[in-house]
Amino acid sequence: MTSPIVVMGVSGSGKSTVGAALAQRLRVPFADADDFHPPANIAKMTAGHPLDDRDRYPWLETIGRWLAGHPDGGVMSCSALKRSYREQLRRHCPDVRFLHLTGSPEVIARRQASRPGHFMPASLLASQFDTLEPLGDDEHGTAIDIDQSIDAIIETYMSRTTGDNE
Numbered sequence: 001m002t003s004p005i006v007v008m009g010v011s012g013s014g015k016s017t018v019g020a021a022l023a024q025r026l027r028v029p030f031a032d033a034d035d036f037h038p039p040a041n042i043a044k045m046t047a048g049h050p051l052d053d054r055d056r057y058p059w060l061e062t063i064g065r066w067l068a069g070h071p072d073g074g075v076m077s078c079s080a081l082k083r084s085y086r087e088q089l090r091r092h093c094p095d096v097r098f099l100h101l102t103g104s105p106e107v108i109a110r111r112q113a114s115r116p117g118h119f120m121p122a123s124l125l126a127s128q129f130d131t132l133e134p135l136g137d138d139e140h141g142t143a144i145d146i147d148q149s150i151d152a153i154i155e156t157y158m159s160r161t162t163g164d165n166e
Contacts, residue, residue, distance in 0.1 A: 002026050002073030003140075004093055008080035009101035010128035012108045014146050014153075015077035018101060021150050022157065023075035033078035036062045050127040053084075060085055064092030071095070081131045086139060098141030099157050105129055107147050 005026075007019035016032050023030030037045075041055050063078055067089060080086050080098065089096055109125060135141045142160045144153050 002028055003095040003097050004067040004070050004074045004076065005097045005099055006067070006080055006086075006089060007075060007077045007099045007101060008086075008141075009103075009146075010079065010081065010108055010132060011125065013101040013103055014150070015079070015101060018099070018146075018150055018153055019075045019077035022099070022154055025154055025158070026073060026075065028073035028075060029070060030075045031066055031077075033059070033063050033076055036066070050131075056085065057088070060088045061092075064089045067093035067096050079128070081128065081133065083133045083136060083139070086135075096140070097161065098135055098139060100135050100141060100143040101146045101153070102134075102143050103146040 005019075005022065007015045007022065009015055016034070019032070020030050037059055041051055041059060044051060044055065060078075063076060067074065067076060071093075078089075080089065086098060105125065135143060142157060144156050146153065148156075
């Protein structure tokens with residue numbers, strides 16, 4: 001049995017790409033949290049304004065319900081930048097695991113520059129890093145640096161979690 005997994009990190013860290021590849025490797029459903037944003041959140045971010053906790057709360061509730069609906073495994077890409085956001089997800093799905101994609105602001109900015117048309121403007125990257133609270137020692141998850149291939153990220157994750165997710 002595979003616990004649901006949230007691939008987390010700042011915008012541009014590769015959550016969607018790594019999440020989709022990980023879901024394929026585990027043969028479980030994949031969803032991108034960006035697809036769950038209500039139109040008002042997308043409009044706010046497109047205008048260059050960061051979301052606040054009130055904006056995020058109903059969005060995270062929807063994501064938490066998706067995770068709870070996949071008790072036999074699923075992968076969700078979601079920023080989950082604050083511990084309180086991850087706790088909100090855990091209230092729905094206590095067994096959720098987190099894969100935190102880490103990287104320097106310079107590496108992330110380079111990746112963001114190669115994503116034309118994404119609704120999250122690069123100007124909000126600093127606010128994402130300011131908001132980020134890395135995984136605590138008591139949180140089920142692992143952090144992996146993104147400055148490597150997608151296959152290497154997934155292999156590292158799988159080697160660290162053997163027994164947890166397979």
